[in-house]
């Protein structure tokens with residue numbers, strides 16, 4: 481283990497009341513596909529943050545990003561980057577099987593970690609990451625950028641203010657017609673990805689649903705997965721993985737899961753990479769409560785910054801439906817900024833950012849896959 485990173489190297493002493501210090505934070509980004517590029521852009525926009533290194537296997541892309549962001553050091557492999565040292569924090573935006581080894585190696589060096597979703601291929605790996613964060617006393621955050629949407633934030637305010645009463649049923653979906661993240665890429669190999677659309681985009685739907693519902697415990701799941709189009713070489717998207725390869729399609733291309741929640745509520749999750757439906761991607765959330773309901777519809781590819789959000793309720797027996805005011809959210813910019821704030825926030829903040837929320841999502845997804853395999857309800 482390399483202990484060259486001194487505890488508190490992230491400028492903790494200089495933290496302002498808002499938590500963000502002007503002391504330079506030295507960050508690195510591993511992975512230069514779509515996800516890694518979101519992290520690079522977000523760090524570059526923050527004061528007091530210097531991107532000191534970059535890792536990714538695509539040399540031309542790596543060279544151009546290194547030049548664009550004036551990054552001193554760039555590496556083909558993540559291990560060389562960590563070995564080189566000089567990092568306070570690192571973003572991990574690589575194929576999912578690498579999340580755990582990179583995060584754990586970084587945490588053992590005292591480096592704070594922002595991992596892409598899902599936390600790992602499964603909850604066992606996720607638990608090892610959380611354990612490493614707690615042992616190191618460092619931040620482990622996981623990027624759930626869709627809960628940062630402005631429409632989801634507005635709906636959360638309605639629900640938290642009691643505007644729907646007690647929610648008892650919800651449905652969250654992310655559906656694509658033709659959006660396998662590159663046929664033949666690591667995404668389609670269960671050993672590299674951990675799963676198909678349920679693990680990839682269903683985890684976003686699960687995350688924003690649980691977030692909106694106030695983090696209820698999930699007591700049981702009943703799920704089904706289907707693999708119909710991908711194995712025939714159909715349903716491929718054209719704008720996804722930076723890494724070309726030729727893996728066979730061995731994950732699901734559609735999944736649905738029915739979740740029983742503590743307190744009697746229920747939640748339906750649907751996720752597809754490929755299925756016969758309208759061409760635009762669809763991200764939706766429906767919720768029914770004792771005093772009102774709401775529907776969020778976000779359709780497009782890419783998704784528009786603000787979707788259609790409607791709240792259904794009544795007053796004195798008359799319909800009092802309305803459309804809440806929504807401002808665009810800040811997606812990865814907000815995720816990265818909150819990570820930097822946590823890193824600047826010192827030990828109390830670090831203890832709260834231990835990855836356990838993302839680990840819980842992995843436990844639920846694991847139970848869904850188990851339910852699908854065994855064709856029965858699985859209790860958590």
Ligand SMILES: NC(=O)c1ccc[n+]([C@@H]2O[C@H](COP(=O)([O-])OP(=O)(O)OC[C@H]3O[C@@H](n4cnc5c(N)ncnc54)[C@H](O)[C@@H]3O)[C@@H](O)[C@H]2O)c1
Pocket residue numbers: 510511512513514515516535536537538556557558559572573574575576578596597598623624625680720721722723
């Ligand atoms: N939050 C989101 O909305 C979102 C969107 C897309 C992807 N993701 C997640 O981000 C991660 C990456 O997805 P992507 O679409 O950017 O993938 P990608 O295939 O486009 O890019 C993967 C990157 O990892 C790099 N890499 C692989 N092995 C490496 C190694 N040994 N050392 C250094 N770099 C290595 C590759 O060179 C490549 O640059 C995944 O976990 C995915 O689930 C999140």
